[in-house]
Amino acid sequence: MVATTTTTSPQQDREGIVALATQALDIEAQALLGLKTRLAGPSGEAFAQAVRIVLACKGRLVVMGMGKSGHVGRKITATLASTGTPAMFVHPAEAHHGDLGMVTPGDVVLAISNSGESEELTALLPVLKRLGVPLLAMTGRANSALGRYADVVLDSAVEQEACPLNLAPTASTTAQMALGDALAVALLELRGFKAEDFARSHPGGSLGRKLLTHLKDVMRAGDAVPRVGTQAGFGELMGEMSAKGLGAAAVVDDAGRVLGVFTDGDLRRKIEAGVDLRAVKAGEVMTAGPRTIRDDVLAAEAVSLMETYRINVLLVVDAAGVLVGAVNTNDLMRAKVI
Numbered sequence: 541m542v543a544t545t546t547t548t549s550p551q552q553d554r555e556g557i558v559a560l561a562t563q564a565l566d567i568e569a570q571a572l573l574g575l576k577t578r579l580a581g582p583s584g585e586a587f588a589q590a591v592r593i594v595l596a597c598k599g600r601l602v603v604m605g606m607g608k609s610g611h612v613g614r615k616i617t618a619t620l621a622s623t624g625t626p627a628m629f630v631h632p633a634e635a636h637h638g639d640l641g642m643v644t645p646g647d648v649v650l651a652i653s654n655s656g657e658s659e660e661l662t663a664l665l666p667v668l669k670r671l672g673v674p675l676l677a678m679t680g681r682a683n684s685a686l687g688r689y690a691d692v693v694l695d696s697a698v699e700q701e702a703c704p705l706n707l708a709p710t711a712s713t714t715a716q717m718a719l720g721d722a723l724a725v726a727l728l729e730l731r732g733f734k735a736e737d738f739a740r741s742h743p744g745g746s747l748g749r750k751l752l753t754h755l756k757d758v759m760r761a762g763d764a765v766p767r768v769g770t771q772a773g774f775g776e777l778m779g780e781m782s783a784k785g786l787g788a789a790a791v792v793d794d795a796g797r798v799l800g801v802f803t804d805g806d807l808r809r810k811i812e813a814g815v816d817l818r819a820v821k822a823g824e825v826m827t828a829g830p831r832t833i834r835d836d837v838l839a840a841e842a843v844s845l846m847e848t849y850r851i852n853v854l855l856v857v858d859a860a861g862v863l864v865g866a867v868n869t870n871d872l873m874r875a876k877v878i
Contacts, residue, residue, distance in 0.1 A: 599646030616720030656684025770823030800826030
């Protein structure tokens, strides 16, 4: 028996594959639009009530879920914990064998189940009721066992799954994830959660460095900052720039306040213009009123200022405008802020 194969053109393959992908995305997008519409209407009060319950919670928000809902629950837990809401995930199956002891009377439980009938979860509901903890249900079926036990039902229903068999949790898990994000965002806003608070729970990686690294930590200071007075000769100016390797030198008054700056770019432009630099003073060739930045800000603000004005060097000043430091793009790159 000879095996036969059916071939299609690469273009047909591509179009068919992309069509399947866009169909899935359309279904999931519709699921999210449905959530938004219901939140603006009948589901809005339940959502607001859930937020108020969590805000009043003296303990933690304990998230539970089985299967795909459990995976979503872990992500929601992580988002809540990193945005100011103490949260933990308890697996329903493990809760039957001792982990339910992690739930204390001061906690709030968020149980996630699209069907609302997951056996491992529903078997815990009477015990949770006896504990007296508020129960929030995120489910697609308000009349399910979970929905009936819950104090508040967060409606995560979808019309259909993106799966062509309408079986695999796809659009429903997207809706759960989005509703969890909406809950976390509402809570962080109402708690007055700031970027500095976020940084404290994200000390590692580039995000933590951007939010925790202060300009004082990375700038050049003291004798490492190239500076001259307005009457400094051009030779002294160039000597200071060469010795300090910043690519620029600040021009300051007798009190150390910044009056101007002279950069490598200024030098090139003067030479191209045919300017005789041998007898000039620093005050005559400087760029007056340069961009400066305060020394009490995050290093990320220096990055933003440099990108906005397309400059490579920033002079750092204190509240009185006195030069206290300098930073260039290489300094910020070494600190991994950019």
